[in-house]
Amino acid sequence: MDHSQGQVIPFAAPAAVVELLGRDGRAILIQRVTRWPARIGRSPACDIVLDDVHLAAEHAELMLSPEGQARLRLLDSRNGGSVGGRPLAAGHEADLPRGGVFQLAGSTLRLRTSADLLAPEQTLVVQPTRHWTLVPLLLIVMLLLQWLERWSAVDPGARWVDYASPLLAPLALTLGWAGLWSLASQLFQHRFPFATHLRRALLVLLTLQVLEWLLPALAYAFSWPRLMALEALSVPVGAAVLVAWHARLVWPGARRTLNGGIAALLLLGLGLQAAGRQEQQHLFGPPYLASLPPPVLRLAPPQPTESLIESLRPLKVELARQARKDNEGAVEEDVGGE
Numbered sequence: 001m002d003h004s005q006g007q008v009i010p011f012a013a014p015a016a017v018v019e020l021l022g023r024d025g026r027a028i029l030i031q032r033v034t035r036w037p038a039r040i041g042r043s044p045a046c047d048i049v050l051d052d053v054h055l056a057a058e059h060a061e062l063m064l065s066p067e068g069q070a071r072l073r074l075l076d077s078r079n080g081g082s083v084g085g086r087p088l089a090a091g092h093e094a095d096l097p098r099g100g101v102f103q104l105a106g107s108t109l110r111l112r113t114s115a116d117l118l119a120p121e122q123t124l125v126v127q128p129t130r131h132w133t134l135v136p137l138l139l140i141v142m143l144l145l146q147w148l149e150r151w152s153a154v155d156p157g158a159r160w161v162d163y164a165s166p167l168l169a170p171l172a173l174t175l176g177w178a179g180l181w182s183l184a185s186q187l188f189q190h191r192f193p194f195a196t197h198l199r200r201a202l203l204v205l206l207t208l209q210v211l212e213w214l215l216p217a218l219a220y221a222f223s224w225p226r227l228m229a230l231e232a233l234s235v236p237v238g239a240a241v242l243v244a245w246h247a248r249l250v251w252p253g254a255r256r257t258l259n260g261g262i263a264a265l266l267l268l269g270l271g272l273q274a275a276g277r278q279e280q281q282h283l284f285g286p287p288y289l290a291s292l293p294p295p296v297l298r299l300a301p302p303q304p305t306e307s308l309i310e311s312l313r314p315l316k317v318e319l320a321r322q323a324r325k326d327n328e329g330a331v332e333e334d335v336g337g338e
Contacts (some may be wrong), residue, residue: 013064016113018048021101024188027110035079041075054105068115070096079105104289135195138202142174143167145209174201181246188250197246204242208234212306218291223300233270242265 013036019027031048038047040117073093074081081087081104083094096102099110122214156232178198211234219227228269240262242337248260 011279014068014114016064016111017150018062018111019112020050021108021110026190028153033062033111037061040109050104052105052107055107059104062111065255068113070100070111071111072096072102077105081105135199135202138199138206139171142202142209143171144207145206145213146170149209170205174198174205177195177201181250184250193249200245201242204238208238216298217293221297221299223303232273236266236269236273 001012016033016038018033018038018040020029020031022028029050033047035047038061039058040046040048040050040055040060040062041058042050042052042055046058056075056079058075059077060075060081061073063073065071071093072083072088072095074088074090076090080089081102083102084097087092088094096111100113100116100131102109136241146167147163150163154162175198178194178201181197181201182192182194185197211231215227215231215234244259244262248255249263251258269337272326
C-alpha cells in the first residue's frame with residue numbers, strides 16, 4: 001500500500017508520540033503518531049515533521065512489530081542517525097532501546113507509547129507565601145546593619161550621600177546575584193524562583209554580618225583573640241554554603257557531585273590561604289584584636305602587664321629573624337652592585 005494512504009496493520013497498535021528533546025532532556029516538541037510506519041523528515045508529507053536543516057526531506061521511518069518492539073530504519077540521507085550510540089547509515093535498521101531515544105542528524109528524539117510505563121505523578125510544590133513576607137523583613141534587617149556599620153565609621157553630622165553607596169551597593173549586588181541564579185533555574189528547571197534565591201542569599205549574608213559583629217565582641221569579652229580565626233573562615237565557608245544552597249534549586253539531581261566539588265574547592269582555597277601565611281604568626285586570624293568593643297562588654301578578668309610582654313616574645317624573635325634576613329638581602333644586593 002502506498003505510504004501516502006497509510007497502512008492498515010493486523011494488530012491494535014498502541015497510541016504513540018514522538019518527542020523532540022532539548023539539551024536538558026525535556027521534550028520541547030511532541031507530535032502524535034497517527035499511522036505505522038511513521039516517516040520522519042522535513043517534508044510536510046511526513047508523519048513527523050521537524051524543522052532541522054540537517055534532516056533530509058524523508059530521513060527515517062519508525063516501524064512497530066506485533067510484539068510492540070519499535071524499529072528505526074534510515075532512509076536516503078547525508079547525515080544519518082544513531083541508536084544507542086551506534087551510528088546508522090542510509091538503509092540500515094536497528095531496534096530502539098528501552099526509553100525509545102534515538103538520534104537523527106542534530107535532533108534527539110524519543111518514542112513513547114501507551115504501553116510504556118509512566119513515571120509516578122510528581123507532587124506540585126507551591127512556594128508558601130511566608131517566603132514573600134520574610135524577604136522584605138530580611139532586606140530591612142540587612143539595610144539596618146549596613147547603616148549601623150556606616151554610622152560607626154563616618155563622622156557625626158555626615159551627609160545622607162555618605163550613606164547612599166554603602167547601603168545601595170550591597171543591595172544591588174544581592175538582587176543581581178539572586179537574579180542570575182533565578183535565570184539559571186529558568187534555564188534548567190523552567191521556573192524563576194527569584195524570591196527563594198533572594199531569601200537564601202539574604203540569610204547567608206545576614207549570618208556573616210552578625211558574625212562580623214559578634215565574634216570580636218565575644219573575643220574581647222572572654223579574652224579569646226584566637227576566636228577571630230573564625231571570622232576569616234566564615235567568609236569562604238559562607239560563600240561555599242551559599243553556592244551549594246543555590247545549586248540545589250538549579251541542579252537537584254546532581255546534589256552530591258556539586259557538594260563534593262564545592263567542598264574540594266573550599267579545602268583547596270583554605271590550603272592556599274594557609275600556605276600564603278606561613279611566615280605570619282597566624283594562619284586564618286590575627287593573634288590580637290584590632291578594634292576594642294565598649295569596656296562594659298569585658299567579662300574576663302584583667303591580665304597583668306607582664307603577661308602581655310611575655311606573649312610578645314615570639315613576635316620579637318620573629319621580627320629579629322626577619323630583620324636579619326632583610327639585612328643579608330641588602331648586603332648581597334650591595335655586593336652584586338659593586
